[in-house]
Amino acid sequence: GQQLNQSPQSMFIQEGEDVSMNCTSSSIFNTWLWYKQDPGEGPVLLIALYKAGELTSNGRLTAQFGITRKDSFLNISASIPSDVGIYFCAGQLGAQKLVFGQGTRLTINP
Amino acid sequence: NAGVTQTPKFRVLKTGQSMTLLCAQDMNHEYMYWYRQDPGMGLRLIHYSVGEGTTAKGEVPDGYNVSRLKKQNFLLGLESAAPSQTSVYFCASTSYGGEKLFFGSGTQLSVL
Numbered sequence: 617g618q619q620l621n622q623s624p625q626s627m628f629i630q631e632g633e634d635v636s637m638n639c640t641s642s643s644i645f646n647t648w649l650w651y652k653q654d655p656g657e658g659p660v661l662l663i664a665l666y667k668a669g670e671l672t673s674n675g676r677l678t679a680q681f682g683i684t685r686k687d688s689f690l691n692i693s694a695s696i697p698s699d700v701g702i703y704f705c706a707g708q709l710g711a712q713k714l715v716f717g718q719g720t721r722l723t724i725n726p
Numbered sequence: 727n728a729g730v731t732q733t734p735k736f737r738v739l740k741t742g743q744s745m746t747l748l749c750a751q752d753m754n755h756e757y758m759y760w761y762r763q764d765p766g767m768g769l770r771l772i773h774y775s776v777g778e779g780t781t782a783k784g785e786v787p788d789g790y791n792v793s794r795l796k797k798q799n800f801l802l803g804l805e806s807a808a809p810s811q812t813s814v815y816f817c818a819s820t821s822y823g824g825e826k827l828f829f830g831s832g833t834q835l836s837v838l
């Protein structure tokens with residue numbers, strides 16, 4: 617099946633630091649999405665990207681749809697304790713076809 | 727709004743036992759999905775439904791069956807549980823074509 621390679625798999629940072637993570641694929645996607653999963657909960661959509669090159673922000677979060685349509689990036693500025701969780705990228709090939717990355721687990725030291 | 731509700735939240739089964747996981751959504755969504763989440767594997771699609779009375783296979787359908795008799799409910803069945811089915815199961819729904827999913831809080835299943 618389709619594979620998304622998400623990196624890094626885990627991050628340990630200090631509160632206040634900026635965070636960067638990315639997702640790459642061998643396939644082209646029409647849409648890229650970023651979800652966050654809090655402990656014990658289901659993922660929640662953070663940002664959706666629809667066009668190659670698109671840069672979209674949601675508060676301290678900024679995500680970009682790569683020009684090649686095979687990658688996407690998520691940045692978190694000035695991290696705070698509530699940013700802790702697992703971040704998933706997902707690519708959409710068509711209706712009902714979402715492929716998820718393996719996730720990036722973010723841990724923040726106060 | 728309750729959103730997407732999954733029951734039960736936790737379950738322990740013995741190999742060979744059967745069980746059904748229930749997903750209910752109150753958002754009048756057409757599309758519903760069952761995913762499993764395993765460490766290092768992300769979320770993998772088991773089965774999905776694009777409307778009442780319809781179901782389709784996802785990426786990892788073997789060992790599971792589903793039914794969508796009512797628009798608001800999507801059931802996931804394990805006829806003969808195996809240890810490889812130990813996982814966290816998530817139900818999701820959307821009114822669009824698989825993009826902005828709303829997830830339940832998950833069911834943690836252990837098969838011994």
